[in-house]
Amino acid sequence: GAVALMHAQGLCHADIKPENILLTGEGKLKLVDFGLATKAGVKSEVRPGTWAYWPPEAWDVGWGGSLPADMWAVGAILYVVLAGCHPFDPAGNATAEEMGNAIRTGEPSFEGEEWATASHGAVQLVKGLLRKDPECRLTVEELLQHPWLKTASPTAHRPIGGAQFSRSTARLRTAVFATILQQQAEEAALPAVPSSERLSRTVSAKLKRQHSSLRGPMLESDVLVRAFHEFDREEKGYITEADLQRVLSQKLGAAKLARGDAAAILQGAASSDVDGRRVMYGSFVRLMGETVKQLLRPGEHVFKRGEPVRYFYLLLSGEVEVVDAQGAVVSTLRAGEYFGENALLERRKQRNSSLRCKSTGPCEVLKLSADDFEAGGGGGGAPPP
Template sequence: MRGHLNRSRAGDNKARNVMISKHRSNRARSLEDKYSVNWGTVLGEGAYGEVFLAKNRQTRTEVALKKINKQYTESVLFKTETEALLKIHENGGHPNICGLRDMYENKSHYFLVFDLVPGGEMFEHLINYGAYSEADASRLMREVASALAFLHGINVVHADLKPENIMLSSSMTSDGTIKIVDFGSAVSLTDEERLQNELRKSFKARANGTTAYWSPERFEQVSDAAAPADMWGVGVVLFIMLAGVHPYDLECNATDDDIAVTMCTNPNPPISPYLDDISDSAVDLIQKLLEPDPTKRLNAADMLKHPWVTGETASRTKITNSDRKLFKYENFRAEIESGIFQAMLTPPSEMAGGTDIIKKAFDVFDAEGKGFVTSGDVSKVVKESTGKDVSMDSKSKNLSLSEFSKLAFSELKYQHYNRNDIIVTAGDLGSSMFFIRSGMVELITDSGLSVCTLKVGEFFGEECVLQVDKMRSSTVKCCTPVDLIEITQDDFERFTSSSTGGKVLLETAFCAKTLGNTKSLIRCCHNIQRFNVRAGTIIYSEQSTGDSMYLIEEGVVDMTQSGKRAFSVKAGEVFGERALLTQMPREATAICAEDCILSEIRGEDFLAVLESSPETAQALRDINRKRMFKQAASSAANRSFSLPNLQKAFDAVDANGDGYLNYEEIRQVVLKLDSTYPEDELTELMKSIDLNSDSEISFKEFEQIFKWCM
């Protein structure tokens, strides 16, 4: 009955998107438009309202919806938490922070949409399973340190770190990742306030938190919680994880006041006998985190570099048969790495702040959500990604997330950058690409134009592994603290040695990103004209001279040759740029298939902007070569170039019927369409689609290459 009444109220008093009004989101304008809410399923109750299970209507992703009565929203706690969450959201979020996805309101309530974190509190895991192994603790502490480096870099202090506020994404420690929650005690500063060490003046709040996890300086009440206070809390949590007891409540019977007295009397943590069984490196880390002097205490960025946190020394922990367990998978490392690399290239999830790259790859192998990877899982993914059958011992031990990470990522370079750091510079020679594990970066052209921002799960620099000795196309600057995985040219060659699938996916992503960057550059052009066009209107005709290009804001445009549709261009895509780039006549007629809204960019304006990004211009030429081939294949097959017709288009080009396309076959169909097409362009076209450089293209290569531009 309660669920029915709540559902009725929500329908009568429609909740609108607050984040739109604050220019923080352009998502659905009402709660019901985007989410279906199960008002009968209460996940939990807090001080200000209930939390319900909801689901994104489009992605089917489950989320947590917190419904808060507005009578409570004037409280300091609510304002403190909301301000911190919005600041985290504005800075791209972090995969190890339970992020705010959306925020709605109606006349009586706010509705906050969060990531769903089903794994429960770390505190519950400690109670149920006891102290963690060093391997698991090291991985989880690396995630905590990464989240804190991000928070402190955007001037947010959590101020209440404890096991209850560190949750796991899964109920199983073996595959759970960290999610930090509860920002009700957070301290959020502007850059100026941080420098002045003052709190915001909008509302005066002194962060409280839990005194059992306070640092010594907080008891002196000299100032509000700062970044070193969070690091002390991490030290206490790590001590509990490894020793199973609080460092200042060794008998597990002290009150918070008792803990405060003990800590203030002797803040140095007890080592023996509580930490006798753990590695010296772990003890060293705990001592550096529980340093009484906040000016000497380890910060989050340096914690990420500690050898125990990186896993270099945590591996000394004795885990039964761990080396033998991994050895059985070593013989198939190349095939496994190929599958993992392809998993990393898949688009990031809709989760606020993204999903950790390593966990995303793990979940591809553990498709059933068991919490571990079996030899059967490995065989299946390897078969799908490389086409190879691998015979693995079915008795091989299962891999936890920590062991999977060690097997798959131990040879890769992890890097941490601070806000405003420059990672790479446009024009420099590069030999590596980067995946973003956390944070947000900005891509800037050589002339200083901002092209786009990239977030968790995305990557950049791929042009430098796709081609040897390639110059960087953009300068990449950190908008927030950033954690990266670097993939060198050697790594890339190793990942793609057993299959071209990874290379094809990367080529595909690079083409799609180039088009996206082009649209950003287009918006930098002057004199853009935006106009409505009715269905059936001809934008330009085949063989006409091109002096403009177009961006489709809304609608669909058909590209036709001799009156037959070759392919269609949809909203968000560009067309007409080939004539500007090649100084050749229009290769097709562009007709609005439905009512459209177009933006027209004059050729001289577009080319002037492209001069600021030669790499983008070169990539566009490559895309246009592929488009030319699409049109030629479509003409040869006498049908549109679409997914259902790919095999027929391939067969039409395959003149000798041997199942492969060679240079001469491709040359003939292109010249039949356009007898003036330059030979050097044909050579470059062949290079761009012959991914394994064997002078022939199989149907599988053909299919993978052209799927991206359907």
């Protein structure tokens, strides 16, 4: 939660290491020592942090703290927890020069008896955090969405169990989904020639898709951060009832909630807050991890005619063709458009048409479950179909 909160505001801790993680009497982990915390990307002649937990890029002169560097350190610590030794210094006696060479050119071992009982998910998570290319390293958002964290210990990060958590956060998740839908539609309406910022995001997304087997089902950090900031305009690091009311009325055009309703919507995701009234960024990411992001190959079906109605869809990238019962393409949907809501609103059991990814390239869709759609009142303020 602490790392997620910092990263959402563009800040890096810059010295994450075992000595800066404390365990309370209640069994909670606390991140401490923010003396080196800085705005991400600020260059410095003095490299911050502890060299045993520096990523490969930190060994270059002029490097400053970064968000991917924090995630490398998290990966190194997780390796230590699971294997009992440092990933690049198993014997524990490497010099700074030896450690630097190992980090830049070597690969950690996942062999031996210490890894014999580790699950495939745990190994893949550590590998994702220890990727040498910072652009391909898992983000804190992807860490929180990783299946191993969601299934290995369901109550470790959720005071309530998985199914109950999903039900209790459905209305807020639907409102966030509608916010992402609005933002994607607004971005799709921008001029065809992307700005430098949009171009940077496009390049970054392509790099990330090289590892789609791990990252494919995860929402990218920029999508989550932009949605969170729509609620948290003041950059407090959390969402309040007033924030929710503002987004629902001003952004999504919904009627003002009755007294107590806003608190009820936030309650399920606010369990990590001392007062139980604010949704922290880490909890925000976890609740959106209950949605499903799917990467489709060219020609692959989103759904086929006659299949059960299970989701409401938002097209994040690519193009999708709508195919009628005779096999004819009747329309094409593009990034930023949504579909599948009519069957849910009409409470149909089966789809009456087929949708497939266009043959010109892959597609990404974000799926909101029918249960969430229903809990959100048929879209939670999303634009009408």
